[in-house]
Amino acid sequence: MGDLRTIDAPFVALGPTGVAIRDRLGHLTATDEKVLRLVGAHLGSLASRDLKTRCQGGSGHSTDTWAARKRELTAESSSRWAGSITKATHDQWALSRRCQLAHIQGLEAGIKTITHRLSQPIGERGTKRAPGGYRSEREWHAKTRRPATLEDRLEHERADREKGVVHVVRGGKHLARNRHNLEAAELTETEWRQRWEAERWFLAADGESGKHHGNETIRVTPDGEVSIKLPAPLAEYANARHGRYVLAAKVRFPHRGTEWADRIEADRAVAYRIHLDVDRGRWYLTASWQIPPAKTIPLEAALAQGVVGVDTNADHLAAWRLDAHGNPIGAPRRFFYDLTGTADHRDAQVRHALSRLLNWAGSCGVKAIAVEDLDFAAEKTREKHGRRRRFRRLISGMPTGKLRARLTSMADQTGIAIIAVDPAYTSKWGAQHWQKPLTSNTRKTTRHDAASIAIGRRAQGHPIRRRTAPPPHDRSDRAGHRTVQARPAALGREGPRPRIPGPRTRSVPPDAARTRATRTSTTVRDVRSEQEWVQDSLLLTDEER
Structure with missing residues (x-):
C-alpha cells in the first residue's frame, strides 16, 4: 500500500461563466452577401496588420502602444470596430503565449522521459509510474540522437519566450499546410482559397452595457432584425441611417432566446459574431454574453x-446509479458516441450523449453526477509510450476536458451538480471488487460499468471495496459493523431483513399461507408450531380467539 499515490478529495465543479x-442567417440577398464579404475582408486585413504589429512589440507592449494601434485602426473603420479588433489581437497573442509555454513543458517532459529510458536496461519492463527501457539495441541507439533534437x-x-516572440497563423496552421497538400486534403485550389479567406475574415463585435440593445456595432433588435455599422471606406453601401446596413434576414434563437431577449431589452452587453460555413454555403450569427458563475452547493447536499x-471511454459513457449508501441500483446504462469525422460531427455526438445522460439522471431523481478529473496531457506523448500508436491515438481522442466543461454547462440548467473525482485506480479496483459480483446469467457487467461504481463511491466518500474486514470473533461489536454499505445512523442497519408474506417457492400454491394458518392440527405439537409461526393476530381463527 505504500506504493499507492495519494487520492485527491472530490469536489463540485464550477458552473459556466458564459453563454453562446x-x-x-437565412434568406440573404445577393447584396447582403456581397456586403458581408466586403466588410469581413476589409476588417480581416486590419486584424492581420494589427496582429503583426502586436507580435513585433513582444513583451514590451504598453498602454501607449495600444492606444496608438487603436487610433490607426479607427481611421479605417470605426472606434468600436477598432476596439473589437485590438481586443481580439490581445486574446490571440495571450493564447499563443500559453501554447508556447505548454510546448516548452512538453519538450522538457520528453527529454526527461528519454533520458530515463536510456538509463534502463534493454528490455526492462515499465510500471505505472515510469516507463521501462527500450526493446532492442537498435531502438536504443536511435533514441540516443533524439534528445539532441x-x-x-x-x-x-x-x-523566443524570453524575447516575447510568438508564432500565429490567422486562418489556422492546419489549413495553411493544406495549401501544399491539396491532393491529400481532397481540395482544389479554389475550394482551399474560399476556406482560407472565410477563416481570415473578421466580423465580430464586443457588446457594451448601456448602449442600444447591448451592441452598437452589430445590433440585433428583439424582433430579429440585424444591422451592421459599416467601416468608413464602405459607407456607400449603407441602406439605413448613421452608416448602417440592415440585412434582409431575421434571426430567432430557439435555445435560450428568452434570456437573450431579456438582456437586449435591458441594454446589457451581448457580443455577436457572423461567420460563413463554406461547406454548406450558409451564414450564421452567434450571440454570447457573460454570466456570474453559479454558486456550487455543498458536496453533502x-x-x-x-x-x-x-x-469516460473512447466510444461511450458507462453510467450506474448509486443510492446514498453507495449501493448500485438497477441496471447500468451506456451512452455511445462516434468521435470520427469532422469536429462539428464529434461535437454533436458528445452533446447528444450528454443530453441523454442528463435526461436519464433527472428521471432517476439524483442531483449529482460523478466524473473523473482526467488529464492525458502527460500520458499521450510518444516519448512515454513509444510505438504504442494505437493507445496514444485512443487516449488522444477521448474528450476529457471538453466533455467535462460541456457537461458542466449543460447540467447548470437542470440543477444537477457535477462532481470531479480523482481517477486513480478506479478501473482496477472497480473490476476487482464489483465486476464479478454484479455479473449474472442475464447481465454481463463490463470493466467500465464496474469503474462507474468506483467513481460514484469515491465521490460519496465510501471505500471502493464492497466490505471491510469482519470484526473479531470474540466480540462482534468491538470493531463496529462489518459492512460499509450503510451509515451508522441508518435505521435497521443491524436488524434482519423484513419478512415478505407469501410463498418462498413456486411449488407452494398462492393461498398456502392462509391454509397453514387456519387448518386444525391433529397433535399438540403441530398446533404449537403453527402458533409460533403466525405473527399477525388478524390471521388467527375464531376458535383461537
Missing part, C-alpha cells in the same frame, strides 16, 4: 439523493 447561442527545439522556444457514476 447560434442561429442561421529536442534540446535544440527547447533552446529555440525558450529564446448534492449527494443526499444518491449519485450517478460515469466512466
Whole structure:
C-alpha cells in the first residue's frame, strides 16, 4: 500500500461563466452577401496588420502602444470596430503565449522521459509510474540522437519566450499546410482559397452595457432584425441611417432566446459574431454574453439523493446509479458516441450523449453526477509510450476536458451538480471488487460499468471495496459493523431483513399461507408450531380467539 499515490478529495465543479447561442442567417440577398464579404475582408486585413504589429512589440507592449494601434485602426473603420479588433489581437497573442509555454513543458517532459529510458536496461519492463527501457539495441541507439533534437527545439522556444516572440497563423496552421497538400486534403485550389479567406475574415463585435440593445456595432433588435455599422471606406453601401446596413434576414434563437431577449431589452452587453460555413454555403450569427458563475452547493447536499457514476471511454459513457449508501441500483446504462469525422460531427455526438445522460439522471431523481478529473496531457506523448500508436491515438481522442466543461454547462440548467473525482485506480479496483459480483446469467457487467461504481463511491466518500474486514470473533461489536454499505445512523442497519408474506417457492400454491394458518392440527405439537409461526393476530381463527 505504500506504493499507492495519494487520492485527491472530490469536489463540485464550477458552473459556466458564459453563454453562446447560434442561429442561421437565412434568406440573404445577393447584396447582403456581397456586403458581408466586403466588410469581413476589409476588417480581416486590419486584424492581420494589427496582429503583426502586436507580435513585433513582444513583451514590451504598453498602454501607449495600444492606444496608438487603436487610433490607426479607427481611421479605417470605426472606434468600436477598432476596439473589437485590438481586443481580439490581445486574446490571440495571450493564447499563443500559453501554447508556447505548454510546448516548452512538453519538450522538457520528453527529454526527461528519454533520458530515463536510456538509463534502463534493454528490455526492462515499465510500471505505472515510469516507463521501462527500450526493446532492442537498435531502438536504443536511435533514441540516443533524439534528445539532441529536442534540446535544440527547447533552446529555440525558450529564446523566443524570453524575447516575447510568438508564432500565429490567422486562418489556422492546419489549413495553411493544406495549401501544399491539396491532393491529400481532397481540395482544389479554389475550394482551399474560399476556406482560407472565410477563416481570415473578421466580423465580430464586443457588446457594451448601456448602449442600444447591448451592441452598437452589430445590433440585433428583439424582433430579429440585424444591422451592421459599416467601416468608413464602405459607407456607400449603407441602406439605413448613421452608416448602417440592415440585412434582409431575421434571426430567432430557439435555445435560450428568452434570456437573450431579456438582456437586449435591458441594454446589457451581448457580443455577436457572423461567420460563413463554406461547406454548406450558409451564414450564421452567434450571440454570447457573460454570466456570474453559479454558486456550487455543498458536496453533502448534492449527494443526499444518491449519485450517478460515469466512466469516460473512447466510444461511450458507462453510467450506474448509486443510492446514498453507495449501493448500485438497477441496471447500468451506456451512452455511445462516434468521435470520427469532422469536429462539428464529434461535437454533436458528445452533446447528444450528454443530453441523454442528463435526461436519464433527472428521471432517476439524483442531483449529482460523478466524473473523473482526467488529464492525458502527460500520458499521450510518444516519448512515454513509444510505438504504442494505437493507445496514444485512443487516449488522444477521448474528450476529457471538453466533455467535462460541456457537461458542466449543460447540467447548470437542470440543477444537477457535477462532481470531479480523482481517477486513480478506479478501473482496477472497480473490476476487482464489483465486476464479478454484479455479473449474472442475464447481465454481463463490463470493466467500465464496474469503474462507474468506483467513481460514484469515491465521490460519496465510501471505500471502493464492497466490505471491510469482519470484526473479531470474540466480540462482534468491538470493531463496529462489518459492512460499509450503510451509515451508522441508518435505521435497521443491524436488524434482519423484513419478512415478505407469501410463498418462498413456486411449488407452494398462492393461498398456502392462509391454509397453514387456519387448518386444525391433529397433535399438540403441530398446533404449537403453527402458533409460533403466525405473527399477525388478524390471521388467527375464531376458535383461537
